[in-house]
Structures are given as structure tokens and as C-alpha cells.
Amino acid sequence: MEVEDYWERSAFLLAVHAGDIGKAEMLLSKGANRDARGRCRRTALQYPMNHDDAAMLRWLLDQGFSPAVKDGFGHTPVMDAVDHSAADCFEILLEAGADWETGKHEGTRLISDATHPRIIQRLLDLGENPAHLEREALREWIGLGTRDELQVSRAEYDQGSSRRFGTANPERMNVPFWNAMVRNGWTGYRAAKHFGEDSTDRGDPVWCHDRLGTSITPLPDGRFIEIAGEHEDHYDPDFCIYNDVIIHDGKGGFEILGYPEEVFPPTDFHSATLVGEWIYVIGNLGYRRTREAFSGETQVFRFHIGSGAMERVATSGESPGWIHSHQAKLGDGCIRVFQGNVLAADESGEITKSSLSGSYSLDLARAVWTRR
Known part of the structure; x- marks a missing residue:
């Protein structure tokens, strides 16, 4: 069961990535390694972010998977949720106690990587400062957008x-x-x-x-x-x-x-x-x-x-x-x-x-x- 594919995913991680709770549950019951890591030491809890798979994420959390575990880059599932604009998963991770303040790089805030409107609004509701948003995201947020032509004489x-x-x-x-x-x-x-x-x-x-x-x-x-x-x-x-x-x-x-x-x-x-x-x-x-x-x-x-x-x-x-x-x-x-x-x-x-x-x-x- 622990044979890995090209992306170093076991059968269990593939089931999680595919959103198949039935197969993932069966594999765990047969002794599959719940701590398996994919390429770049990606954790099971990070794979649902690719497709904003709220059902799979909730199931993993119910099985005791921790939202604080990091991959080889030091990234957590909530960081991946922001990167992939996985708004449903983001909300679930907050409910599970995920750290919503720490960004991917030292001294940064999570909101600095946010682009999805629901995620941005949720972070603002939590007290985050919109000035930490990346410039283009901030301009979109306040309704300015971007232009390529300077319309002035x-x-x-x-x-x-x-x-x-x-x-x-x-x-x-x-x-x-x-x-x-x-x-x-x-x-x-x-x-x-x-x-x-x-x-x-x-x-x-x-x-x-x-x-x-x-x-x-x-x-x-x-x-x-x-x-x-x-x-x-x-x-x-x-x-x-x-x-x-x-x-x-x-x-x-x-x-x-x-x-x-x-x-x-x-x-x-x-x-x-x-x-x-x-x-x-x-x-x-x-x-x-x-x-x-x-x-x-x-x-x-x-x-x-x-x-x-x-x-x-x-x-x-x-x-x-x-x-x-x-x-x-x-x-x-x-x-x-x-x-x-x-x-x-x-x-x-x-x-x-x-x-x-x-x-x-x-x-x-x-x-x-x-x-x-």
C-alpha cells in the first residue's frame, strides 16, 4: 500500500487527492500510513485545497489530522487554502484552530497572499489590516482594478x-x-x-x-x-x-x-x-x-x-x-x-x-x- 507514484503519493494520498473518502477510509482501516508525505513532504491535509474539497477536509480532521503540520517548505494547510483560493476549506481550518496570522515568509501575514474575496473578508472580520494585502489584490478589493494607459496629457x-x-x-x-x-x-x-x-x-x-x-x-x-x-x-x-x-x-x-x-x-x-x-x-x-x-x-x-x-x-x-x-x-x-x-x-x-x-x-x- 505504500508504493509511491511519480509525485511520491501513496494510495492513501491519492485517494485523498481524488476526494474519495470511501477508499481513504478503507486504506486506513487496512493499515495505510496516515503520516505519508508526497512530493516536497506535502501532508494529507494539504491535498483537499487543490479543489476546495470541504468534505474530504472535514473527514480528515475528524480522523485526528492536525491543521498545524507543515510540509517541506514550512507551509501549513491554511497557507495552501489561501494560495488555492479554497474559501470553504479556509473556513473549516479556522474552525479547527488554524493559525490565520502567520504568513509563509518571516515577518509576513497570511492576508498578504490572499486574493479570494471571501477569504479577504474573513480575515478583515478577524481584525486583519487590509494594508497588508498584495498591491494588486488591494486595488481590486477597493474597486480600483488596474489600467495600462495613463490617461493624462x-x-x-x-x-x-x-x-x-x-x-x-x-x-x-x-x-x-x-x-x-x-x-x-x-x-x-x-x-x-x-x-x-x-x-x-x-x-x-x-x-x-x-x-x-x-x-x-x-x-x-x-x-x-x-x-x-x-x-x-x-x-x-x-x-x-x-x-x-x-x-x-x-x-x-x-x-x-x-x-x-x-x-x-x-x-x-x-x-x-x-x-x-x-x-x-x-x-x-x-x-x-x-x-x-x-x-x-x-x-x-x-x-x-x-x-x-x-x-x-x-x-x-x-x-x-x-x-x-x-x-x-x-x-x-x-x-x-x-x-x-x-x-x-x-x-x-x-x-x-x-x-x-x-x-x-x-x-x-x-x-x-x-x-x-
């Missing part, structure tokens, strides 16, 4: 290719080039090249919507609030940290809100937590000038969904410091932040990065931080 490029801050709180930034860049998701380099320029020679970044460290907050009415973020690394000519807010209607429509830098500084790698009609924006990696302006204290702002206004929240207590790339959760009138990084100056004045120790809670009624 050379004059509009010349007029709008540079970043500028808003003059009101907020200013609705109806810039044709910016709108086209949001619809396309192009990098600044690609847009400049499209118009025969090299962005490395400009002296200022080309405005773009291709960003890291942004936040996406789904609203109950189907809209999405996208806040700030950065493009490229600090040494790149197109490096830019933005301070805008983009309101997506979920159907491809959007509007861009701008702010004066003194009202809302350029912000990236923050958290965004929906609390009633406000979104609390906590933390920032930011520019050095922003860190110095806040004297290393935790940056806290809130965005009003109705008016679009952004306001700073003055806090007291023991804050986590200049935190970024963290997690945030709402509960009992507090926002708890955890698992982030903190920038601080050492005795010589050198800026160092360390992992956040423990967690901190911000009492929203009193605007007071408490270390937990």
Missing part, C-alpha cells in the same frame, strides 16, 4: 507631477495627474519615463499612488479610507512620505484630500482604528523633522469621516514613544498598540530602532496612555 503631467501640501483642512485635491496615477497605480519613475523624463534628474519626487506603510480602513457603508504612506526608500530620488487621505467609494470612484503639513505631517507605517465617526491614526516612521517636532512622543491624530478634517490628539501618560509598524486593537474604550518598532535616541544622540516591549493602551475618553 503632458501639460497635466507638468502641472501636477510634483507633490504639494493642502491649504485647508481639508483641501479637495482635484489634480488630473494625481487622479490618473491613483487609477493606474504607476510608480513615479514609470510616469516620468512615459513622458520622456528620468525621475532621478528632477530634483523632486514624482507624485504617485504606489505606496508602502499606508492604512486602509473599511467603512460600514462600503467605502474605504486610505491614509498617507510612502513611496520607495529614503535613498531613492522618488522617495516621498505623503500626508493625504483618499476616500474610495468601493466602485472605482475616489477623492483626494490634502492638508497643510502643520495640520497633518507626512505619515507612514501607522495604525488606523475606526471609532464611531473618527479614525484614530497612531504612530509614524516619518521624516526626521517630524520626529523632532514631536520630541519622540507618540504621534496621534484623528480623521473625521463626515467632514474630512484631521486633528491632533494631545495625550498624556506613559506613551510607547515613536512607534511604527505596529498592531492596534479597539476594546473597552481604549486602543491597545503592540508588536511594533520604536525609534529613540541613545546616549550619544544616535537614533536606534528596537522592538516594542509589552503593549500600551490609549484611553480615548481621557487621552491618557497606560503601559500594560
Whole structure:
């Protein structure tokens, strides 16, 4: 019974792959090896993902197969469910206690590999941050899709290719080039090249919507609030940290809100937590000038969904410091932040990065931080 085929599958694994519970059950009763592994040490519990075979998966779990067992690449069945868009199997594995947070690569989240709408929604319901989605999946999720043609003139490029801050709180930034860049998701380099320029020679970044460290907050009415973020690394000519807010209607429509830098500084790698009609924006990696302006204290702002206004929240207590790339959760009138990084100056004045120790809670009624 343990003779293997070309893909190193035993008769039992073939029965599982084929979705034949009767044969699989008979083979186990005859002493087939339940711990058999296929090519790349693939486990029995991973084969139902190929066809989203919920019935076979439930049967295997009932036989005591563990959803935590990994293959030769360190992948679990729930990771395969995401890869194969096996939405039914994904839900069953969650019920069985599968780890829905850890991604396939160190430091990544499972949602970063998700493309199936039901799987994405389930992870968001569990509290995942949609900003961790892969860019194309994220664009599909918020209704933008992708386009290959930049529908903007050379004059509009010349007029709008540079970043500028808003003059009101907020200013609705109806810039044709910016709108086209949001619809396309192009990098600044690609847009400049499209118009025969090299962005490395400009002296200022080309405005773009291709960003890291942004936040996406789904609203109950189907809209999405996208806040700030950065493009490229600090040494790149197109490096830019933005301070805008983009309101997506979920159907491809959007509007861009701008702010004066003194009202809302350029912000990236923050958290965004929906609390009633406000979104609390906590933390920032930011520019050095922003860190110095806040004297290393935790940056806290809130965005009003109705008016679009952004306001700073003055806090007291023991804050986590200049935190970024963290997690945030709402509960009992507090926002708890955890698992982030903190920038601080050492005795010589050198800026160092360390992992956040423990967690901190911000009492929203009193605007007071408490270390937990």
C-alpha cells in the first residue's frame, strides 16, 4: 500500500487527492500510513485545497489530522487554502484552530497572499489590516482594478507631477495627474519615463499612488479610507512620505484630500482604528523633522469621516514613544498598540530602532496612555 507514484503519493494520498473518502477510509482501516508525505513532504491535509474539497477536509480532521503540520517548505494547510483560493476549506481550518496570522515568509501575514474575496473578508472580520494585502489584490478589493494607459496629457503631467501640501483642512485635491496615477497605480519613475523624463534628474519626487506603510480602513457603508504612506526608500530620488487621505467609494470612484503639513505631517507605517465617526491614526516612521517636532512622543491624530478634517490628539501618560509598524486593537474604550518598532535616541544622540516591549493602551475618553 505504500508504493509511491511519480509525485511520491501513496494510495492513501491519492485517494485523498481524488476526494474519495470511501477508499481513504478503507486504506486506513487496512493499515495505510496516515503520516505519508508526497512530493516536497506535502501532508494529507494539504491535498483537499487543490479543489476546495470541504468534505474530504472535514473527514480528515475528524480522523485526528492536525491543521498545524507543515510540509517541506514550512507551509501549513491554511497557507495552501489561501494560495488555492479554497474559501470553504479556509473556513473549516479556522474552525479547527488554524493559525490565520502567520504568513509563509518571516515577518509576513497570511492576508498578504490572499486574493479570494471571501477569504479577504474573513480575515478583515478577524481584525486583519487590509494594508497588508498584495498591491494588486488591494486595488481590486477597493474597486480600483488596474489600467495600462495613463490617461493624462503632458501639460497635466507638468502641472501636477510634483507633490504639494493642502491649504485647508481639508483641501479637495482635484489634480488630473494625481487622479490618473491613483487609477493606474504607476510608480513615479514609470510616469516620468512615459513622458520622456528620468525621475532621478528632477530634483523632486514624482507624485504617485504606489505606496508602502499606508492604512486602509473599511467603512460600514462600503467605502474605504486610505491614509498617507510612502513611496520607495529614503535613498531613492522618488522617495516621498505623503500626508493625504483618499476616500474610495468601493466602485472605482475616489477623492483626494490634502492638508497643510502643520495640520497633518507626512505619515507612514501607522495604525488606523475606526471609532464611531473618527479614525484614530497612531504612530509614524516619518521624516526626521517630524520626529523632532514631536520630541519622540507618540504621534496621534484623528480623521473625521463626515467632514474630512484631521486633528491632533494631545495625550498624556506613559506613551510607547515613536512607534511604527505596529498592531492596534479597539476594546473597552481604549486602543491597545503592540508588536511594533520604536525609534529613540541613545546616549550619544544616535537614533536606534528596537522592538516594542509589552503593549500600551490609549484611553480615548481621557487621552491618557497606560503601559500594560
